Amino acid sequence: MTLRLTAFGYDDFFASQMQSLAKDLIPARVVGQHRREWDIVTETEAMRAVLAGKRWSPGKHADVADTQPTVGDWVAVRPGEGGNPPVVEHILTRRTWLTRTSLAKRGARQTLVANIDMVAVVAAFAHPGSADAVKRSLQPRRIERYLTAIEKGGAKAAVLLNKSDLDPESEAVRVAMEDRLKTIPVRAVSSKAEDGLSPLLHLLKPGQTIGFVGLSGVGKSSIVNRLLGREAQKVGEERVSDARGRHTTTHRELFQTESGLILIDTPGMREFALVGGDEADLSAFADVTALAASCQFRDCGHRDEPGCAVRRAVRSKQLDPDRLDSFQSLSEELRAADTTQQQRRKSKGGPRRRTESQRREREDWDD
Ligand code: GDP
Ligand code: ZN
Numbered sequence: 001m002t003l004r005l006t007a008f009g010y011d012d013f014f015a016s017q018m019q020s021l022a023k024d025l026i027p028a029r030v031v032g033q034h035r036r037e038w039d040i041v042t043e044t045e046a047m048r049a050v051l052a053g054k055r056w057s058p059g060k061h062a063d064v065a066d067t068q069p070t071v072g073d074w075v076a077v078r079p080g081e082g083g084n085p086p087v088v089e090h091i092l093t094r095r096t097w098l099t100r101t102s103l104a105k106r107g108a109r110q111t112l113v114a115n116i117d118m119v120a121v122v123a124a125f126a127h128p129g130s131a132d133a134v135k136r137s138l139q140p141r142r143i144e145r146y147l148t149a150i151e152k153g154g155a156k157a158a159v160l161l162n163k164s165d166l167d168p169e170s171e172a173v174r175v176a177m178e179d180r181l182k183t184i185p186v187r188a189v190s191s192k193a194e195d196g197l198s199p200l201l202h203l204l205k206p207g208q209t210i211g212f213v214g215l216s217g218v219g220k221s222s223i224v225n226r227l228l229g230r231e232a233q234k235v236g237e238e239r240v241s242d243a244r245g246r247h248t249t250t251h252r253e254l255f256q257t258e259s260g261l262i263l264i265d266t267p268g269m270r271e272f273a274l275v276g277g278d279e280a281d282l283s284a285f286a287d288v289t290a291l292a293a294s295c296q297f298r299d300c301g302h303r304d305e306p307g308c309a310v311r312r313a314v315r316s317k318q319l320d321p322d323r324l325d326s327f328q329s330l331s332e333e334l335r336a337a338d339t340t341q342q343q344r345r346k347s348k349g350g351p352r353r354r355t356e357s358q359r360r361e362r363e364d365w366d367d
Pocket of ligand 2: 292295296300301302303305307308309310311
């Protein structure tokens with residue numbers, strides 16, 4: 001195994017996948033994304049790669065509409081020869097992912113980032129008494145929505161309450177949040193304070209990849225820049241040759257800190273909706289689903305059904321009614337997203353004519 005790639009998170013899980021592939025392919029990690037080209041790092045260099053056409057093989061977890069590499073992916077690359085760009089031949093099976101439903105493609109899944117060990121949901125305090133929009137980021141229901149999607153993709157989750165320097169009551173808010181979210185670590189941080197991010201750093205190990213989600217204005221970029229000790233996007237630029245052999249700057253969305261953490265800061269992570277599934281996916285609500293197991297009816301909606309154990313828990317103040325409300329609306333959303341996806345799958349096989357852009361997309365990515 002190789003040193004530079006190890007520092008980028010390469011391990012046996014990916015190395016063993018490489019062994020079953022052609023010997024002339026090399027491993028690389030996707031660090032940036034363009035429309036039809038991907039910035040990658042290999043053991044020896046940073047390059048811009050294109051995607052193989054016919055030889056394309058999606059990983060085990062990939063959806064049909066999700067067969068492009070994304071930031072964080074490990075890929076098997078055929079080095080370019082005779083001035084040709086390197087070619088991505090395979091996406092290695094992802095360990096974790098964060099997906100959202102693409103509105104443009106009517107419920108198509110879109111993987112935003114891959115192989116993240118942890119996703120931090122960032123919310124922020126505001127000056128007490130201010131009507132700052134950022135304050136909405138502290139709504140537990142908004143946070144629970146993010147947590148649901150994160151856990152679905154297999155990454156660990158944490159909640160960062162940033163700008164703790166602004167609110168003297170920050171510790172009380174943090175404790176209440178951690179109480180509600182049960183198993184998720186909640187840390188109050190400040191990207192402005194000296195040593196203000198150490199509560200976050202205690203959650204992470206070198207070689208781990210972390211991404212940040214949350215409303216605009218909560219301080220995600222400030223946190224990333226602070227961890228890197230520099231302005232991420234500027235310093236991330238390096239000169240590489242593009243597909244046509246021209247020199248160009250890369251567009252980095254994956255960075256390494258000096259202490260060896262890997263940060264992903266991509267615009268796509270900033271807002272996303274849930275993808276289809278059912279209540280079994282609502283692992284962020286293990287307390288509610290445990291209660292629901294004792295309901296009289298298996299398909300209890302926990303509204304006015306007789307023998308509802310969940311309602312009983314609300315009446316006895318064992319369960320926060322707002323948390324139940326949040327669980328119910330997320331369940332509905334998941335079911336609705338699932339229906340849309342099933343309809344999509346059905347209509348794909350049907351006689352409906354494809355639009356020009358859908359046709360182009362299929363030509364580009366299908367066998
Ligand atoms: P993003 O949209 O989530 O990336 O948020 P930014 O990083 O751009 O930050 C939004 C605003 O919040 C900027 O004016 C930052 O200076 C400010 N900010 C970020 N972190 C903190 C913090 O810990 N404390 C305070 N007081 N302000 C912060
Ligand atoms: Zn019930």
